[in-house]
Amino acid sequence: MRRGLEFKKKARIIIVDDNYEHLSGIKELIEIESDFDVVATATSASVAISLIKKYRPEIVLMDINMPEKDGLTAIAEIEKLDLGVRIIALTGYDDPDLIFRAMKIGAKGYILKTMASAQLIYAIDEVAAGKIYLPAALSSRFFEYFQKSFREENQELSDEENLLNYLTQREEEVLDLLTQGITYKGVAQKLFISETTVKTHVNNIFQKLQVNDRTQAVLYALNNGFLNRRKVKIAI
Amino acid sequence: MRRGLEFKKKARIIIVDDNYEHLSGIKELIEIESDFDVVATATSASVAISLIKKYRPEIVLMDINMPEKDGLTAIAEIEKLDLGVRIIALTGYDDPDLIFRAMKIGAKGYILKTMASAQLIYAIDEVAAGKIYLPAALSSRFFEYFQKSFREENQELSDEENLLNYLTQREEEVLDLLTQGITYKGVAQKLFISETTVKTHVNNIFQKLQVNDRTQAVLYALNNGFLNRRKVKIAI
DNA sequence: AAAGATTTAGACCATATGGTTTAGAAATTG
DNA sequence: CAATTTCTAAACCATATGGTCTAAATCTTT
Numbered sequence: 001m002r003r004g005l006e007f008k009k010k011a012r013i014i015i016v017d018d019n020y021e022h023l024s025g026i027k028e029l030i031e032i033e034s035d036f037d038v039v040a041t042a043t044s045a046s047v048a049i050s051l052i053k054k055y056r057p058e059i060v061l062m063d064i065n066m067p068e069k070d071g072l073t074a075i076a077e078i079e080k081l082d083l084g085v086r087i088i089a090l091t092g093y094d095d096p097d098l099i100f101r102a103m104k105i106g107a108k109g110y111i112l113k114t115m116a117s118a119q120l121i122y123a124i125d126e127v128a129a130g131k132i133y134l135p136a137a138l139s140s141r142f143f144e145y146f147q148k149s150f151r152e153e154n155q156e157l158s159d160e161e162n163l164l165n166y167l168t169q170r171e172e173e174v175l176d177l178l179t180q181g182i183t184y185k186g187v188a189q190k191l192f193i194s195e196t197t198v199k200t201h202v203n204n205i206f207q208k209l210q211v212n213d214r215t216q217a218v219l220y221a222l223n224n225g226f227l228n229r230r231k232v233k234i235a236i
Numbered sequence: 237m238r239r240g241l242e243f244k245k246k247a248r249i250i251i252v253d254d255n256y257e258h259l260s261g262i263k264e265l266i267e268i269e270s271d272f273d274v275v276a277t278a279t280s281a282s283v284a285i286s287l288i289k290k291y292r293p294e295i296v297l298m299d300i301n302m303p304e305k306d307g308l309t310a311i312a313e314i315e316k317l318d319l320g321v322r323i324i325a326l327t328g329y330d331d332p333d334l335i336f337r338a339m340k341i342g343a344k345g346y347i348l349k350t351m352a353s354a355q356l357i358y359a360i361d362e363v364a365a366g367k368i369y370l371p372a373a374l375s376s377r378f379f380e381y382f383q384k385s386f387r388e389e390n391q392e393l394s395d396e397e398n399l400l401n402y403l404t405q406r407e408e409e410v411l412d413l414l415t416q417g418i419t420y421k422g423v424a425q426k427l428f429i430s431e432t433t434v435k436t437h438v439n440n441i442f443q444k445l446q447v448n449d450r451t452q453a454v455l456y457a458l459n460n461g462f463l464n465r466r467k468v469k470i471a472i
Numbered sequence: 473a474a475a476g477a478t479t480t481a482g483a484c485c486a487t488a489t490g491g492t493t494t495a496g497a498a499a500t501t502g
Numbered sequence: 503c504a505a506t507t508t509c510t511a512a513a514c515c516a517t518a519t520g521g522t523c524t525a526a527a528t529c530t531t532t
Contacts, residue, residue: 147342150342171508183488193509406478437479
């Protein structure tokens with residue numbers, strides 16, 4: 001086939017699809033059109049996982065639309081095993097949410113069953129070579145979804161509405177320390193001011209943020225873009 | 237040029253680059269190789285913004301590496317204006333963090349200055365057509381970064397390490413209410429139990445999470461996957 | 473049935489936190 | 503320079519929160 005892989009180790013592949021027709025179709029296609037080695041196939045995620053543990057393939061082609069255990073959780077589980085298996089997700093349609101979630105949990109590629117066989121082979125080639133591959137069309141859809149989620153989630157408050165913008169420099173510093181779970185005494189020490197001064201600042205913060213206690217102030221800060229060492233969190 | 241745009245309205249473009257050499261280079265290239273209409277150029281972000289307000293171009297080519305006001309904040313500001321301008325980011329190197337941040341704040345494309353001119357024209361074509369365009373190489377880098385951030389941030393704690401898993405049902409309920417900024421009294425009312433019972437639960441929670449106060453417990457919960465109505469937050 | 477964990481709840485006490493007021497020093501702005 | 507804002511800090515008090523211990527009722531599990 002294309003791209004001299006003859007001298008490389010042939011990538012070993014496991015294919016997972018609950019539809020046996022599709023499964024054998026893809027298997028044949030790969031065996032005919034490429035140099036890859038289909039070492040096993042599975043029609044359910046749970047079987048697939050034990051096969052993966054057994055054969056340690058380089059690549060797994062995983063259908064996402066399966067009953068019982070769905071493909072996404074299967075991918076998550078396989079990734080958690082940390083066997084270095086590179087998973088390519090496979091579906092019938094380009095639902096951006098599916099694409100987003102698959103890539104998020106670690107899929108190294110995503111292709112549609114409707115795509116040409118050459119595209120499939122190319123994707124496997126790329127992923128086997130250590131890259132992450134999304135066809136341009138899917139990549140475009142992914143980014144639309146990606147950006148939409150940020151638009152919606154991020155700027156739900158305008159600058160005037162975001163009460164954090166009314167805090168003074170010092171109040172921000174105090175609040176920043178509070179969002180790290182530090183007590184008033186600790187804040188006082190860190191900022192080299194007295195504890196009563198901290199209390200004064202804190203009370204002003206409460207007024208400005210319209211909250212009643214430390215926990216609420218911290219929550220307000222975190223939910224409204226207090227740019228700390230904040231962690232990335234997107235619910236699956 | 238390629239792709240019959242003759243009958244379409246020619247896309248109007250503004251180019252922003254603090255390096256005048258580059259600026260005129262790109263300008264010439266676009267004027268020669270494509271049908272697009274370069275309506276203005278700017279060597280600073282602030283000038284660019286007023287030009288954009290004035291000319292309302294379809295496309296903006298924005299260099300990211302600029303002194304003074306940097307390109308990313310400029311993009312954010314332009315996006316905030318919500319003029320329907322589609323921004324393509326432009327840099328010398330493929331720093332994945334830059335790519336990630338640019339796409340996050342709404343860039344519709346990202347290309348390297350080192351890329352062939354045909355690639356640039358193609359990118360503009362695609363973006364002008366309403367798509368989001370990232371060359372395969374950059375897309376790959378983006379996803380590596382994207383996935384790494386999730387790996388690091390999400391499963392930094394194993395199930396045994398995540399102290400939240402040692403909480404009982406009831407303790408979880410209490411903690412959940414605490415993460416909503418509710419006081420002990422409020423929790424007692426919501427759960428139809430006495431306030432002293434709440435205190436008992438809370439103290440047990442503190443023991444299990446190895447923290448000393450309510451705020452720290454809430455922070456621990458939020459940072460370790462207490463899957464609430466939590467918002468998507470990634471610091472720019 | 474016995475053992476164990478969970479949920480409930482009280483007493484008791486110490487301390488941290490929150491509410492309000494006043495006020496001087498320092499920095500900023502007009 | 504005068505006016506304003508910010509930062510500092512104290513006094514005073516009320517209440518919420520945290521620490522520790524004990525213990526009964528309920529539920530789970532063996």
